[in-house]
Amino acid sequence: MTPRILAIESSCDETAAAILEGETRVLSSVVASQLSVHGKYGGVVPELASREHLRSIVPVVREALCAANLTFGDLSAVAATSGPGLAGSLLVGLTYAKAIAFATGIPLIAVNHIEGHIHAVILEAANSGSPVEFPALALIVSGGHTHLFEVRQPGDIDQSPYRLLGRTRDDAAGEAFDKVAKLLGFGYPGGPVIDLLAPRGNPRAIRFTLAHMKGNKLDFSFSGLKTAVLRWVEAHDLAQDTDARKRLVRANPTPSLDEWLAVTPQSTLDLIASFQHTVIEELLNHAARAAEGLEGVRSLIVSGGVACNSGLRAAATQSAIGLPVYFPTRALSTDNAVMIAAAAYPHYRAGRFAALDIPAEPNLTLA
Ligand code: KG4
Ligand code: ZN
Numbered sequence: 572m573t574p575r576i577l578a579i580e581s582s583c584d585e586t587a588a589a590i591l592e593g594e595t596r597v598l599s600s601v602v603a604s605q606l607s608v609h610g611k612y613g614g615v616v617p618e619l620a621s622r623e624h625l626r627s628i629v630p631v632v633r634e635a636l637c638a639a640n641l642t643f644g645d646l647s648a649v650a651a652t653s654g655p656g657l658a659g660s661l662l663v664g665l666t667y668a669k670a671i672a673f674a675t676g677i678p679l680i681a682v683n684h685i686e687g688h689i690h691a692v693i694l695e696a697a698n699s700g701s702p703v704e705f706p707a708l709a710l711i712v713s714g715g716h717t718h719l720f721e722v723r724q725p726g727d728i729d730q731s732p733y734r735l736l737g738r739t740r741d742d743a744a745g746e747a748f749d750k751v752a753k754l755l756g757f758g759y760p761g762g763p764v765i766d767l768l769a770p771r772g773n774p775r776a777i778r779f780t781l782a783h784m785k786g787n788k789l790d791f792s793f794s795g796l797k798t799a800v801l802r803w804v805e806a807h808d809l810a811q812d813t814d815a816r817k818r819l820v821r822a823n824p825t826p827s828l829d830e831w832l833a834v835t836p837q838s839t840l841d842l843i844a845s846f847q848h849t850v851i852e853e854l855l856n857h858a859a860r861a862a863e864g865l866e867g868v869r870s871l872i873v874s875g876g877v878a879c880n881s882g883l884r885a886a887a888t889q890s891a892i893g894l895p896v897y898f899p900t901r902a903l904s905t906d907n908a909v910m911i912a913a914a915a916y917p918h919y920r921a922g923r924f925a926a927l928d929i930p931a932e933p934n935l936t937l938a
Contacts, residue, residue, distance in 0.1 A: 574647035574919055577671070578912035579632065581664030582656025582684045583715065584608075584615045585905070586627035588635035590646075591912035595697050599638035600902075600909045603627040606760070610824050613753045615714075621659030628667050635908070643675050650915030653681035653925070654935025655715065661931035669927050678924040680915040684906075685711055685718065685937045686725075686733070688874040691903040691910035693725060703897050704869040708736075710858050712883075713875030713906075714745035714760070717791050717854075719861055720938060722872070726917045733938040736861050737789025744850055744877045747793040751800050751846055755809070755839060756816035757831075758824065765843050766880050767828055768835065772844030777803065779849045789857055793850070800846055812836060851883050859892050871896045878904040 573593045580587040589600040605623045609615045636642060651668035654661060665681070672679040689709045696703045709720040717739035723732045742750065745762055752761020782795045804813075815834040819826055858871055871894045873887055879901045887896045903909060918924070 572647070574916075575641065575645060576648045576650055576680070576912045576915050576919060577632070577635065577646050578650040578682070578908045578915055579628070579664040579668050580652050580684070580687070580906055580908040580911045581624045581628065581660050582652045582654070583660060583906060584620050584623075585907070586624050586631050586664070587906060587908035587911075588632045589908035589912050590635055590639045590641065591909065591916065594916050595694055595913075597694075597909050598641070599635045600907060601631050601634045601638065602907050603631050607824065610759050611821075613759045614749065615657070617657045617659055620657055621663055624660055624663035628663055632667070632671075643671065646675065646677055648678045648680055648915065648919050648924075649675075650680035650682050650911055650918075652684045652687065652911055653929060654683065654932030656684055656931075656933060658931055658933045661933065665929070665931050673927060678919075679927060679929070680918045680923070681925040681929050682911045682914045682918070683935055683937050684911075685716060686914045687910035688713065689720070689722060689725065689872060690913035691899040691907070692872045692874050692897045694909065694913040695899050695903060696897050703872060704895075706865070706868050707870040707872050708858060708861055708865070708868055708894070709872040709874065710854060711875045712744040712854060712873065712877035714749060715743055716875060717743045717793070718937070719789055719857060721861075721865060721868070726920075728917050728921055728923060731938070735936075735938040737787055737791065737857060739791040739793060740784070741792050741794035742797060744791070744793060744854060745875070747797050747850060748877065750797050751843075754801060754804060754813075755843070756813035756820070758820040760876075762877060762880060764831065765847055766882065768831060768840055769844045769847040769882055771832065772837070772840030772842070774844040774848035776841035777845035779845060781849065781853055789861055791853065791857065793853075796846070796849055800842065803842060807838065809839060812839060847880070847882050851880070851886050854883065855887055855891055858887075862893050868894065870894050873898050874904060876905045
């Protein structure tokens with residue numbers, strides 16, 4: 572029988588379940604977002620996140636089974652994210668997966684969330700008929716991570732396919748988007764709003780310079796940029812406009828482009844565009860430098876929530892990097908369970924199963 576893997580993702584603020592048949596056939600995918608719960612706090616509140624996961628996990632898994640027209644008895648394995656992520660959030664999905672494994676007798680597979688983001692791209696590229704060629708570079712950019720890896724053969728899990736080339740020393744790229752947006756009164760999450768408004772501003776209006784990294788030149792740092800934006804905001808007396816936007820978000824958590832534009836002067840649009848441009852340039856400069864330094868590397872994978880960014884997608888071309896570039900669709904860029912199922916598949920094939928007492932690991936690393 573072709574194996575069917577049920578996967579569960581609950582590392583941050585999305586409760587997700589998906590079923591994958593064989594290596595690439597997605598039978599169902601369900602994502603319950605908690606945005607409406609955390610939005611008003613300007614970020615994810617861990618205690619609320621785990622409570623929401625508890626509320627959603629059973630219906631989300633049930634819906635994934637229903638949509639695939641399957642029951643627990645039809646499954647070959649159950650996979651769950653074991654880290655990295657918020658401890659209380661991880662525990663909900665992992666514990667539920669253990670309960671399913673225990674009750675049905677199918678094996679449990681523990682998946683690294685970052686490996687999931689990489690596999691989202693590999694899966695979709697395979698399904699589109701132009702598979703990712705290896706060795707590849709992988710740039711994982713999300714609210715919690717900014718990592719650059721070398722990926723040898725990802726299916727060959729016994730050969731340790733990942734090598735960490737660089738990582739952020741402070742804020743993640745998505746965190747920088749979220750903090751700058753919060754500072755300017757744009758609500759949470761910040762990435763999508765900045766993405767929407769940046770094309771209305773001049774990306775070269777303000778020249779932000781980023782710190783030069785001592786040591787590993789492929790490491791990132793975004794906290795200085797966030798501080799530079801804060802200084803600019805203080806120097807340009809933007810409090811009134813910021814308050815107007817905060818009032819707008821309180822009245823309507825999802826304003827339209829026109830509603831945002833009505834409370835955002837050109838100088839702020841220029842600030843947003845310049846900020847986004849600086850982040851994109853930094854990410855792509857690092858990727859291009861890594862590509863130059865690695866002999867034989869054949870493609871670049873970009874994944875994680877920030878991979879939704881239109882400016883990044885437009886700028887990350889083969890001519891900018893010197894390699895073919897692969898992005899996931901937007902639905903698989905942010906957290907989902909299809910990517911966890913896809914990452915679980917090589918473990919299933921290799922018989923790499925987890926014991927039922929495996930812990931959640933908030934600080935789990937990939938390499
Ligand atoms: O991968 P993800 O869903 O969760 C984590 O693993 O962190 O990423 C969420 C992050 C948030 O910081 C959010 O602001 C950012 O991805 N994000 C974006 C965009 N959409 C989501 N950043 C820039 N542009 C976007 N369009
Ligand atoms: Zn993620």
